[in-house]
Amino acid sequence: MSGKMLTVHLEGPAVTEGRIALRDLVHFGRQFQSALERTARVLSGQVSVRRGQPPVNIRRACALDVIALQEGSFSVVLDLHRAQPALPGLDLGEQALERLIEGLEVVRGPEPELPIGYDLGVLVALRDLGRLFDHGIERLTFDLHTSRVQRRVVHDYALHRRIIERIEGPLEDQVVREGRLLMADLKETGLRCRIHPPAEPPILCSFDEAMAEEIVNALRHYVRIRGPAEIDPLTEKVLKIEIRDLEILDWDEEKTILAESRVVAESGLFWTGYDVAALAEEQGVQPVESLDDLWGDFWPEDESIDKFIETVRRWRREGLET
Structure with a gap:
């Protein structure tokens, strides 16, 4: 393990006294993992949504571990699963995580171009992640700490609506x-x-x-x-x-x-x-x-x-x- 790489703070009426519905936590994990793997596929020159499971190298590079849970607003501390440290600049999972989190800020903006590492499949995974906002969760705050990037990004209902607009735009x-x-x-x-x-x-x-x-x-x-x-x-x-x-x-x-x-x-x-x-x-x-x-x-x-x-x-x- 390389230590915590991403801390996700979940806030809202559904998250009180350090508690969260297991269904919501599982949904977050499944959809965030999917978005990360799809980002890695795009960075590898592939279409993010293809039939069958992601390639083994993608799944291994992007496998996330929960290494801690924190009370308060309820926070999940995540890190990429590594048997040994990857070479600097050659860690596909770390690159995908950076692009996925940084791309959220670009998606929120008015520019029509998608961020690097994004395609329609990544947006769909993030849209499905946003179902949490129908369950009393109002905000997801991502604190990213990699060897190259230190960034805090907020994902809220306004960004969720922007993601939906981005998906529906090409499908008018x-x-x-x-x-x-x-x-x-x-x-x-x-x-x-x-x-x-x-x-x-x-x-x-x-x-x-x-x-x-x-x-x-x-x-x-x-x-x-x-x-x-x-x-x-x-x-x-x-x-x-x-x-x-x-x-x-x-x-x-x-x-x-x-x-x-x-x-x-x-x-x-x-x-x-x-x-x-x-x-x-x-x-x-x-x-x-x-x-x-x-x-x-x-x-x-x-x-x-x-x-x-x-x-x-x-x-x-x-x-x-x-």
Whole structure:
């Protein structure tokens, strides 16, 4: 160990007398570790979000240890896990930590360019970290002490909103939908899934290889997706969405249930009495003229359903081991 490298002070009504909810502490650790590893990937010339686990060298370089907990506002003292000191200037983990913390100040500013070491994937990890601000935590203060940088940076709700603006900026003029994410198809010839909004029929979605792991982790969760859409010119209904950004919303299950109920109530669907004909017309269902129309021949003959299930289970096991 090289001694404390980063001290994080958590402040707010949810942090009192040196106590914090374990769920909040675990969430902070998971998302901050993810942001650090993604920063290291960008510094290594890679895209930060790619399918599968980060390369072993990235995970080793960025592995963080908790070396102390401090009372008061509640502080976590972190250091990079090192069996032996790294050579000066060649420590990827230290460089990533410096760029990640220093970059927060740049993100807060008006300049459109992203800081060194940042890309959309890093911003998404920081956005997800900001869910803590919905749990009574008002401020995260980072005290960074490396061999080259001594810096204090504050992360608060204003910065959280700025991060969201940065994410949504490149995704303007694209549709946003919330709903339950189900039925992922991960074959290489076409990556697809479905989102089930509370007040709309299910919508077919596509995504690229870089988002595959994120999609798998979000299955059966209530999510918000954003991306370009194919829209029916006559009905103006969304037929298909290419997912560019995904956010899991049901971290608090109770809030999700309330949100779903509110959408249904505001749409008037709860009080609307539909007969079968009206439902068929709304959802574009046509009469069945032949039994062949009911044949669901959608699974490729050369693809094994057992292999697909085993692959998904393996990804989930690998995710739990990180």
